Amino acid sequence: MAIIVQKYGGTSVGSVERIEHVAGRVAKTVAQGHQVVVVVSAMGKTTDQLVKLASEISDKPSKREMDMLLTTGEQITISLLAMALQKRGLGATSYTGWQAGIVTEDSHSNARILDIQTEKIQSQLSLGNVVIVAGFQGATHDGEITTLGRGGSDTTAVALAAALKADRCDIYTDVTGVYTTDPRFISGARKLHSISYDEMLEMANLGAGVLHPRAVEFAKNYQVKLMVASSMVEEVGTLIEEEVSMEQNLIVRGIAFENDVTKITVSGLPNQIETLSNVFSLLSEHGINVDIIIQNQTAEEKTSISFSTSRSSLEEALEVLDNHKEQLQFTELTHEGDLAKVSIIGSGMVSNPGVAAQMFKILAENEILIKMVSTSEIKVSALVEEEIMVPAVEALHRAFQLEEQEVTV
Amino acid sequence: MAIIVQKYGGTSVGSVERIEHVAGRVAKTVAQGHQVVVVVSAMGKTTDQLVKLASEISDKPSKREMDMLLTTGEQITISLLAMALQKRGLGATSYTGWQAGIVTEDSHSNARILDIQTEKIQSQLSLGNVVIVAGFQGATHDGEITTLGRGGSDTTAVALAAALKADRCDIYTDVTGVYTTDPRFISGARKLHSISYDEMLEMANLGAGVLHPRAVEFAKNYQVKLMVASSMVEEVGTLIEEEVSMEQNLIVRGIAFENDVTKITVSGLPNQIETLSNVFSLLSEHGINVDIIIQNQTAEEKTSISFSTSRSSLEEALEVLDNHKEQLQFTELTHEGDLAKVSIIGSGMVSNPGVAAQMFKILAENEILIKMVSTSEIKVSALVEEEIMVPAVEALHRAFQLEEQEVTV
Numbered sequence: 044m045a046i047i048v049q050k051y052g053g054t055s056v057g058s059v060e061r062i063e064h065v066a067g068r069v070a071k072t073v074a075q076g077h078q079v080v081v082v083v084s085a086m087g088k089t090t091d092q093l094v095k096l097a098s099e100i101s102d103k104p105s106k107r108e109m110d111m112l113l114t115t116g117e118q119i120t121i122s123l124l125a126m127a128l129q130k131r132g133l134g135a136t137s138y139t140g141w142q143a144g145i146v147t148e149d150s151h152s153n154a155r156i157l158d159i160q161t162e163k164i165q166s167q168l169s170l171g172n173v174v175i176v177a178g179f180q181g182a183t184h185d186g187e188i189t190t191l192g193r194g195g196s197d198t199t200a201v202a203l204a205a206a207l208k209a210d211r212c213d214i215y216t217d218v219t220g221v222y223t224t225d226p227r228f229i230s231g232a233r234k235l236h237s238i239s240y241d242e243m244l245e246m247a248n249l250g251a252g253v254l255h256p257r258a259v260e261f262a263k264n265y266q267v268k269l270m271v272a273s274s275m276v277e278e279v280g281t282l283i284e285e286e287v288s289m290e291q292n293l294i295v296r297g298i299a300f301e302n303d304v305t306k307i308t309v310s311g312l313p314n315q316i317e318t319l320s321n322v323f324s325l326l327s328e329h330g331i332n333v334d335i336i337i338q339n340q341t342a343e344e345k346t347s348i349s350f351s352t353s354r355s356s357l358e359e360a361l362e363v364l365d366n367h368k369e370q371l372q373f374t375e376l377t378h379e380g381d382l383a384k385v386s387i388i389g390s391g392m393v394s395n396p397g398v399a400a401q402m403f404k405i406l407a408e409n410e411i412l413i414k415m416v417s418t419s420e421i422k423v424s425a426l427v428e429e430e431i432m433v434p435a436v437e438a439l440h441r442a443f444q445l446e447e448q449e450v451t452v
Numbered sequence: 453m454a455i456i457v458q459k460y461g462g463t464s465v466g467s468v469e470r471i472e473h474v475a476g477r478v479a480k481t482v483a484q485g486h487q488v489v490v491v492v493s494a495m496g497k498t499t500d501q502l503v504k505l506a507s508e509i510s511d512k513p514s515k516r517e518m519d520m521l522l523t524t525g526e527q528i529t530i531s532l533l534a535m536a537l538q539k540r541g542l543g544a545t546s547y548t549g550w551q552a553g554i555v556t557e558d559s560h561s562n563a564r565i566l567d568i569q570t571e572k573i574q575s576q577l578s579l580g581n582v583v584i585v586a587g588f589q590g591a592t593h594d595g596e597i598t599t600l601g602r603g604g605s606d607t608t609a610v611a612l613a614a615a616l617k618a619d620r621c622d623i624y625t626d627v628t629g630v631y632t633t634d635p636r637f638i639s640g641a642r643k644l645h646s647i648s649y650d651e652m653l654e655m656a657n658l659g660a661g662v663l664h665p666r667a668v669e670f671a672k673n674y675q676v677k678l679m680v681a682s683s684m685v686e687e688v689g690t691l692i693e694e695e696v697s698m699e700q701n702l703i704v705r706g707i708a709f710e711n712d713v714t715k716i717t718v719s720g721l722p723n724q725i726e727t728l729s730n731v732f733s734l735l736s737e738h739g740i741n742v743d744i745i746i747q748n749q750t751a752e753e754k755t756s757i758s759f760s761t762s763r764s765s766l767e768e769a770l771e772v773l774d775n776h777k778e779q780l781q782f783t784e785l786t787h788e789g790d791l792a793k794v795s796i797i798g799s800g801m802v803s804n805p806g807v808a809a810q811m812f813k814i815l816a817e818n819e820i821l822i823k824m825v826s827t828s829e830i831k832v833s834a835l836v837e838e839e840i841m842v843p844a845v846e847a848l849h850r851a852f853q854l855e856e857q858e859v860t861v
Contacts, residue, residue: 059508093528097535099468104535111531111546115524119502122520126506126513137520142595163595186551186572 045210046168047072050082050178050200054217055274056120057087065274066127068215069173073133078168080207082178082200083124085116106151110180110190114140117177117196124175134172138163140189141182143174145199149183153192156181156199159206176203194255201258205265212267214254215274220281221246221253223445224298229436231446235296237282242296243269245388245422259283294391294398295443300436302429303354304334304382306415309364310347311374321371322348322364329363331356334384335417335424345374351415351426354380382414383432386424387439399423405442411435454619455577456481459491459587459609463626464683465529466496474683475536477624478582482542487577489616491587491609492533494525515560519589519599523549526586526605533584543581547572549598550591552583554608558592562601565590565608568615585612603664610667614674621676623663624683629690630655630662632854633707638845640855644705646691651705652678654797654831668692703800703807704852709845711838712763713743713791715824718773719756720783730780731757731773738772740765743793744826744833754783760824760835763789791823792841795833796848808832814851820844 049072051065065083072079093112097104104112121137128135144160167174178196182188191198197214204212219234221243226232238246240263247256253271262269262283272280312318319338326333335351352360357378364376392398399416402423406413411434415426427435440446458481460474474492481488502521506513513521530546537544553569576583587605591597600607606623613621628643630652635641647655649672656665662680671678671692681689721727728747735742744760761769766787773785801807808825811832815822820843824835836844849855 059505062509096468096528096532100471100532101535101539103539105538108531108534108538108546111534111548112528115527118524118527119505119521122517123505123509125517125520126510129514129517130510130512137517139520139597142597188548188551 045077046080046204046207047077048080048082048200048204048207048209048212049215050196050213051084051215051274052196052217053084053087053090055215056083056124059123061274062086062120062123062127065215066124066131068274069124069128070131070133073173079173080164080168080203080209081124081173081175082196082203083117083120083175084178084196085113086120086123089116089119107187110151110188113190114177114180114188117179121175121177128173128175134170135175136167136172137175137177139177140180140199141186143176143203145176145181145202147181147183147189147191149185149187149189151187151189154181154183154189156191156202159202161203161206164203164207194257197255197258198261201261201265201267201269204267205261210268211270212262213270213272213280214258215272216253217273217275218253218271219273219276219278220271221283221297223296224436224440225300228300228433229298229440231437231440233446235281236279237284238296239390240283240285241421242388242390243283245386245419246297246299254283294395295387295389295439295445296391297388298386298436298439298443298445299388300383300385300432302383302432304351304384304426304429305354305357306349306351306379306382306426307357307360307364308347308349308377308379309371309373309375310377311345312348313372314344314346318346318371319348323350325363325367325371326360329359331360331363335415335426337415337417349415351382351384379414381429382426383429383435384424384426385432385435385439386422387443388422390421392421392423401442402439405438406435409434409438411438454486455489455613455616456486457489457491457609457613457616457618457621458624459605459622460493460624460683461605461626462493462496462499464624465492465533468532470683471495471529471532471536474624475533475540477683478533478537479540479542482582488582489573489577489612489618490533490582490584491605491612492526492529492584493587493605494522495529495532498525498528516596519560519597522599523586523589523597526588530584530586537582537584543579544584545576545581546584546586548586549589549608550595552585552612554585554590554611556590556592556598556600558594558596558598560596560598563590563592563598565600565611568611570612570615573612573616603666606664606667607670610670610674610676610678613676614670619677620679621671622679622681622689623667624681625662626682626684627662627680628682628685628687629680630692630706632705633845633849634709637709637842638707638849640846640849642855644690645688646693647705648799649692649694650830651797651799652692654795654828655706655708663692703804704796704798704848704854705800706797707795707845707848707852707854708797709792709794709841711792711841713760713793713835713838714763714766715758715760715788715791715835716766716769716773717756717758717786717788718780718782718784719786720754721756722781723753723755727755727780728757732759734772734776734780735769738768740769740772744824744835746824746826758824760791760793788823790838791835792838792844793833793835794841794844794848795831796852797831799830801830801832810851811848814847815844818843818847820847
């Protein structure tokens with residue numbers, strides 16, 4: 044008998060009808076002879092409504108009280124889902140985060156999980172009951188209610204799967220799996236049968252919003268086998284696990300992309316050892332996130348630094364730099380908007396040094412100018428003009444043969 | 453420095469505006485130099501909305517899961533009130549029932565409080581913080597979330613006041629205090645300055661819905677000084693305490709009344725020792741609540757029993773009795789509807805045996821026929837025709853001089 048952890052997000056439990064539907068899926072898994080632990084988020088717009096209530100009271104509510112407020116959202120869902128399962132004749136017990144033994148650090152709104160005391164859950168499972176756990180929340184050793192921040196419910200599910208040594212952790216969401224690229228924009232996008240943790244991490248970090256990177260990292264650290272699938276459609280999803288041996292021949296597994304990227308260049312900087320640190324410490328102090336950074340180190344007296352940032356940060360970044368022109372000793376500040384970042388991802392790249400070159404060649408053949416490049420062991424990102432983002436992705440998707448049918452294990 | 457427990461009901465915290473108003477009142481009490489613990493109910497219609505959600509899922513939701521669901525209501529209010537107080541610059545910490553150390557018996561939907569572990573609350577108070585506790589809820593020793601059933605938030609407040617040895621427990625509600633009779637119907641009704649626990653108990657049990665009898669009993673057992681006042685109007689309320697010495701000359705302190713009363717008479721019953729028990733065990737097994745019972749015990753072979761019950765129970769009571777006619781061996785079943793119960797209450801009655809007689813005389817002088825009578829140490833109840841209920845109350849209110857200005861202590 045295997046333990047399966049299933050996680051259903053806010054849209055999947057957004058109404059009484061959807062909760063009934065989830066109950067049906069859980070019942071099916073139980074009927075297959077599994078012990079099931081279900082993690083749920085707050086119903087659809089509940090969290091937004093609670094945030095609105097708080098904002099009507101205070102424009103700066105304390106994090107502790109926000110945690111007290113928001114954790115009611117998941118508690119409502121767990122009890123309703125338990126009722127729906129009981130109506131189907133199944134034993135079901137709901138637990139808030141603290142009841143489920145999820146112990147977090149003493150920090151509000153973004154706490155990390157320290158430990159999960161699984162005795163209660165395990166005793167309920169051994170009684171044949173489904174256990175339903177409120178996602179996104181836990182409590183400190185002192186009984187202070189905490190929330191886990193962004194990606195919290197995914198993280199709850201993965202952490203529970205690790206602590207319970209579950210056979211699998213299924214993340215049910217509003218997409219049917221992980222795709223080679225975003226199917227909303229690229230018609231040839233194909234669902235992946237499986238993908239490695241590292242590849243998924245890059246995909247997640249590059250804006251493929253299926254799974255939160257934090258949950259993927261957790262899964263990687265504890266070797267939790269993840270499955271991403273749709274809560275609406277009965278369809279095999281994408282498996283995320285360590286080794287994807289049968290597909291090693293596929294060097295590039297997916298293509299991520301995002302628009303609203305801008306590039307800033309700071310020229311005439313002193314060519315000194317602390318220049319890079321000075322510029323980015325300053326930006327960091329002002330909360331400006333920077334993505335790709337390029338410095339072309341030469342033997343000359345002056346140097347220049349380019350970096351990319353989101354469109355929403357552009358104005359503040361320019362202002363902050365301009366205000367510190369004397370301190371940083373640069374001569375010129377230029378910027379370029381309307382850019383996009385296109386990234387190819389695949390763990391096979393490590394052993395195939397020519398992949399980046401291949402990407403540049405494909406883009407060049409399609410007359411797409413690369414503004415900036417960044418590489419890691421398993422991805423290559425290129426900044427291009429925003430208006431040719433989709434054609435660029437299409438060209439790469441085609442050239443790397445991602446449209447072709449995948450080998451199934 | 454005194455500890456004051458304040459309780460605000462659902463209407464008093466029914467909107468963001470009303471929560472702000474409550475925060476203002478709490479701040480005022482703090483400014484007077486008191487340590488304040490606030491108990492709140494769920495906002496206005498929240499509980500109804502949650503019950504509706506559950507009913508859409510299941511027509512028989514388990515009590516455990518209903519407790520999980522409903523306790524979110526108060527948790528929302530406590531966090532919002534804490535935010536509102538923090539905005540005013542006050543230190544404030546909200547606690548759910550289990551966080552506040554409220555330990556209950558292992559029973560859902562109607563649990564009794566076993567113990568309150570006050571360490572957390574006390575340490576917050578000594579830091580100068582207002583503590584806000586979710587009413588109506590607690591948890592078992594095993595961490596199962598429970599609710600306290602009807603009158604639960606009042607009971608939470610009184611129990612906290614007892615455990616913290618508070619100087620006073622203020623119950624803020626939508627009326628300005630306890631009245632000699634219901635001011636919505638009787639124009640001469642006057643607010644009482646103070647009333648004893650026993651008198652309040654009788655008033656509460658007789659439909660003066662200001663305070664739940666359970667909370668009054670708790671207050672009596674632990675000698676908690678209660679104050680009932682309005683959350684909306686700045687006005688001195690009614691104090692409920694053991695001795696009301698200055699007012700002992702007032703024999704009758706209040707008049708309660710309720711309509712929708714019916715009377716059933718079972719005639720021709722065998723005059724045996726077990727007859728009374730047989731009839732009322734049967735009714736009790738069918739969940740029929742009976743109020744006043746009269747049996748005129750004579751030496752005859754046959755006897756009859758009369759009792760009063762609510763209009764809503766009449767039909768079922770008649771049916772149950774009729775179905776057991778042979779078993780109970782009675783000959784006739786009659787009933788009378790459209791009745792009302794009028795009760796005079798006052799702890800001074802104990803030492804004034806003539807009070808009941810005085811009541812009958814007043815009613816007789818007003819040509820009001822008494823259908824049935826019941827007495828206790830501190831009250832006399834009489835059943836009368838429903839249509840003359842208000843005139844009967846008015847006559848008694850006048851004759852017992854309840855309209856006159858009360859002596860203030």
